[in-house]
Amino acid sequence: MENNELYDVTIIGGGPAGLFSAFYSGLREMKVKVLEVQNRLGGKVHVYPEKMIWDIGALTPISGEKLIEQMTAQALTFDPTIVLNEKVTSISKNEEGQFILHTESGVEHYSKTVILAIGGGILNPQRLEIEIAEKFEVANLNYTIKSLKRFKDKVVVISGGGHTAVDWANELEPIAKKVYLTYRKDALNAHEAQVSQLMNSSVECLFHTELTRLIAAPNREVIQQVELKNNMTGEVQLLQIDEVVVNHGYIREKKLLEESDLDIKMANEYFVEGSAYSETSVPGLYAAGDIVSYPGKVHLIAGAFQDAVNAVNKAKRFIEPDSRETGIVSSHNDIFKNRNRKLVEQIVTS
Numbered sequence: 001m002e003n004n005e006l007y008d009v010t011i012i013g014g015g016p017a018g019l020f021s022a023f024y025s026g027l028r029e030m031k032v033k034v035l036e037v038q039n040r041l042g043g044k045v046h047v048y049p050e051k052m053i054w055d056i057g058a059l060t061p062i063s064g065e066k067l068i069e070q071m072t073a074q075a076l077t078f079d080p081t082i083v084l085n086e087k088v089t090s091i092s093k094n095e096e097g098q099f100i101l102h103t104e105s106g107v108e109h110y111s112k113t114v115i116l117a118i119g120g121g122i123l124n125p126q127r128l129e130i131e132i133a134e135k136f137e138v139a140n141l142n143y144t145i146k147s148l149k150r151f152k153d154k155v156v157v158i159s160g161g162g163h164t165a166v167d168w169a170n171e172l173e174p175i176a177k178k179v180y181l182t183y184r185k186d187a188l189n190a191h192e193a194q195v196s197q198l199m200n201s202s203v204e205c206l207f208h209t210e211l212t213r214l215i216a217a218p219n220r221e222v223i224q225q226v227e228l229k230n231n232m233t234g235e236v237q238l239l240q241i242d243e244v245v246v247n248h249g250y251i252r253e254k255k256l257l258e259e260s261d262l263d264i265k266m267a268n269e270y271f272v273e274g275s276a277y278s279e280t281s282v283p284g285l286y287a288a289g290d291i292v293s294y295p296g297k298v299h300l301i302a303g304a305f306q307d308a309v310n311a312v313n314k315a316k317r318f319i320e321p322d323s324r325e326t327g328i329v330s331s332h333n334d335i336f337k338n339r340n341r342k343l344v345e346q347i348v349t350s
């Protein structure tokens with residue numbers, strides 16, 4: 001199946017980097033398409049819809065959910081084509097030098113340039129290696145937290161000791177009746193401030209312990225007790241709980257880069273003098289967000305936005321070598337003249 005319409009830029013991934021790339025490509029008057037494997041835009045931020053995000057410039061604390069809403073609204077400013085449930089499996093080039101994006105659905109997408117905004121790849125939570133665990137996933141075994149309300153006045157055990165586990169322990173502590181954190185090592189691996197908040201709270205940390213068994217309530221597919229084993233002493237304890245949260249990291253599927261006909265290398269693997277970190281080894285193919293790595297790169301939303309601008313500006317120059325190397329401030333952009341006028345009128349008349 002072919003989708004012959006040729007786009008100036010096709011962005012793979014609809015997370016923060018992809019969404020801001022879509023907006024910025026529109027600002028630079030390019031014809032834009034976004035391909036996203038999930039059935040919704042927002043990327044990894046869907047892992048933490050109720051978490052408050054504090055570290056995005058000019059945004060006072062904002063929930064993940066609200067941020068997705070705002071990023072999406074901004075991305076849609078210039079009416080890009082958005083294709084959801086579309087997994088890109090490989091990238092090739094045809095004789096005319098156009099990119100062809102091959103997908104699991106069989107549809108091929110054509111583009112003059114491509115921006116890889118795939119984050120760490122397709123994310124799937126690392127699941128518990130305990131037999132029967134899967135059957136509790138609809139009840140009270142959680143790999144992501146979709147609603148804080150669910151944990152109100154509950155006894156919760158969180159398994160994990162990284163950023164996500166520590167973040168959730170802190171978020172749930174004022175809501176839940178009791179939070180236990182079980183971790184197989186003896187020190188947590190998260191931001192100092194988050195760790196000290198946790199260690200000075202009512203969260204009970206059980207170090208050197210691992211979740212070894214899930215015990216169901218009689219005749220119900222709901223976990224009622226968990227068995228924790230101390231990996232130093234071999235001692236076993238049972239905890240009566242209402243909810244189990246497992247944050248053992250993610251398995252990242254990154255086959256796209258390996259399985260493409262093109263030999264795609266990110267800037268950190270192939271950097272040549274004079275090139276930019278948004279460039280890859282393939283001319284016309286750029287990268288933004290968590291997929292890229294360079295000295296000083298921040299794997300955070302603010303970093304993804306800056307990468308997006310760089311990648312879009314490169315893509316624009318690839319198509320139109322005489323165009324400006326960088327964009328101009330948005331208020332000077334002709335595209336916004338009418339919109340600005342309307343906004344100013346609204347402010348003046350309100």
Ligand SMILES: Cc1cc2nc3c(=O)[nH]c(=O)nc-3n(C[C@H](O)[C@H](O)[C@H](O)COP(=O)(O)OP(=O)(O)OC[C@H]3O[C@@H](n4cnc5c(N)ncnc54)[C@H](O)[C@@H]3O)c2cc1C
Pocket residue numbers: 012013014015016017018035036037038042043044045047048052053054055056086087088089117118119120121122123163164167256288289290291299300301302304
């Ligand atoms: C628990 C947690 C808390 C966090 N808290 C903060 C915070 O407070 N502040 C902050 O700044 N950052 C935070 N981050 C980090 C932030 O979420 C990431 O830096 C950001 O999401 C990176 O954006 P991205 O667009 O590069 O990648 P992603 O958000 O991972 O988006 C990539 C998108 O590409 C899609 N995709 C991947 N492969 C394909 C394919 N082959 N075909 C089609 N689509 C594909 C994915 O489905 C996904 O939607 C947190 C992360 C986690 C896990």
